[in-house]
Amino acid sequence: MATPPVPLRVALVNGSFESPVVTDMAFLPDASQTQVPGRVPGWRTTASDHMIEVWHSGFQGVPSADGAQFAELNANEVSTLYQDLPTTPGTKLYWRLYHRGRQGRDTMALDIGAPGAAVEQRRFTDGNTAWGRYTGVYTVPAGQNLTRFAFRSISAAGGNRGIGNFLDGIFFGTAPAVVLRKTAVPMGPVEVGDTLTYRITATNEGGGEAENLVLTDTVPDGTTYLPGSLRVVTGPNSGVKTDGQGDDQAYYDAAGDRVVFHLGNGASAAQGGGLPNTLALPAGTTVEYRVVVDRASGGKRIANTAGAAYENRLGEEPERLTATSNEETTQVDPAADLSVTKAADATTVTVGQTVTYRVSVHNKGPNRATGVTVTDRLPEGLVLLSAKASPGSYDRDTGRWTVGALAEGATATLVLRAKATRAGSVDNTATVTAHEKDPEPADNTDTVTICVEPAPSCCDPCASET
Numbered sequence: 001m002a003t004p005p006v007p008l009r010v011a012l013v014n015g016s017f018e019s020p021v022v023t024d025m026a027f028l029p030d031a032s033q034t035q036v037p038g039r040v041p042g043w044r045t046t047a048s049d050h051m052i053e054v055w056h057s058g059f060q061g062v063p064s065a066d067g068a069q070f071a072e073l074n075a076n077e078v079s080t081l082y083q084d085l086p087t088t089p090g091t092k093l094y095w096r097l098y099h100r101g102r103q104g105r106d107t108m109a110l111d112i113g114a115p116g117a118a119v120e121q122r123r124f125t126d127g128n129t130a131w132g133r134y135t136g137v138y139t140v141p142a143g144q145n146l147t148r149f150a151f152r153s154i155s156a157a158g159g160n161r162g163i164g165n166f167l168d169g170i171f172f173g174t175a176p177a178v179v180l181r182k183t184a185v186p187m188g189p190v191e192v193g194d195t196l197t198y199r200i201t202a203t204n205e206g207g208g209e210a211e212n213l214v215l216t217d218t219v220p221d222g223t224t225y226l227p228g229s230l231r232v233v234t235g236p237n238s239g240v241k242t243d244g245q246g247d248d249q250a251y252y253d254a255a256g257d258r259v260v261f262h263l264g265n266g267a268s269a270a271q272g273g274g275l276p277n278t279l280a281l282p283a284g285t286t287v288e289y290r291v292v293v294d295r296a297s298g299g300k301r302i303a304n305t306a307g308a309a310y311e312n313r314l315g316e317e318p319e320r321l322t323a324t325s326n327e328e329t330t331q332v333d334p335a336a337d338l339s340v341t342k343a344a345d346a347t348t349v350t351v352g353q354t355v356t357y358r359v360s361v362h363n364k365g366p367n368r369a370t371g372v373t374v375t376d377r378l379p380e381g382l383v384l385l386s387a388k389a390s391p392g393s394y395d396r397d398t399g400r401w402t403v404g405a406l407a408e409g410a411t412a413t414l415v416l417r418a419k420a421t422r423a424g425s426v427d428n429t430a431t432v433t434a435h436e437k438d439p440e441p442a443d444n445t446d447t448v449t450i451c452v453e454p455a456p457s458c459c460d461p462c463a464s465e466t
């Protein structure tokens, strides 16, 4: 099923009037004055002089509501302060603002709608001792692809509409919309025992911050979490994270066999921060962890999906939202854990006697082995009498037993009979190989030692006289 497209991100630019930086107070050109330096990003005014008045927190004893700066609605003349934003019809837009009087109780209106036809949403009246905080919701009507968000002065204490109506911390835009993208490195195919790195990138394609963002990823079936591999690769709080819970922004939950990351600005061990939208944080934030491919995954596909939960706190009540990544699949090559055992019927023989070796190869899986070959060359002092392989064939010149394919759980045997021709200790080794990766190579070779004793030198001295 296709994921529905995320609506066009809407977010005001410079909603808190933090740019450009001013000392005390300044009249600055609006965003339309592209030829003038030092203009205010995002905001435009209907004032004929295109001037916007920006204050630094504390100037004339007025603290900002958000950040270090705020604006006064009218600079030199009564005007409307606005931004025009491309919008998708039907999208729900949230707004939030702080308003304050300057000399007493000031009143302003919020107008939203198509440019030239914006509709009054609400009026705000606040005194000069505290900031009022307001929130609301606006749904973009059909056919409206450009929406104006505008503040209009209604009245100001003192009678001069050019003085009053402070504004700060303005948000107008879409809900947060977290998008997760997951990749595995290497892409595969991989072998049993290999390490896979999963990377998950979270971006916020919405307007508002994604609050309390918690990313979880269940370690995929057929893999084992590699301890100490949690890391925030890019974005806020980047760096290595411990597996323990409560000490930083990530942990490994052994009971749930999953990794957990708190993402975003100010994300603490207890709670996630806010992940800014892609305007403020274009690359989002990327995390990673590692797993080791289990033996059981041989010849299979590893599939994995990450998820996230977060909150939209733009409305009256926090809204719980979730996101799911693409499913990342990794092919694992077949693997076969072969073992070889070699035994001799008797470990002490006399020169001239026959030695019988029994070699067996077993496939402990998880997959069928192909191209199975055992090298078992007889050492000096032994002369081959017969070889019986089942299955396969033994080449007496090369000492190679070509077994062929061996199913999981199957055993192949080889019986070698040789004549001892020389006294001494004789080591004989068999080693197995196959096309598939062997996750446990230590048991792929086996050696047996026999003692060949000299023949009695004068057992029958008369025999040679006749």
Ligand SMILES: [Ca+2]
Pocket: 015, 016, 017, 018, 064, 065, 066, 067, 068, 069, 070, 168, 169
């Ligand atoms: Ca501000």
Ligand SMILES: [Ca+2]
Pocket: 241, 242, 243, 244, 245, 246, 247, 248, 249, 250, 251, 252
């Ligand atoms: Ca931790």
Ligand SMILES: [Ca+2]
Pocket: 337, 338, 339, 438, 439, 440, 441, 442, 443, 444
């Ligand atoms: Ca093995």
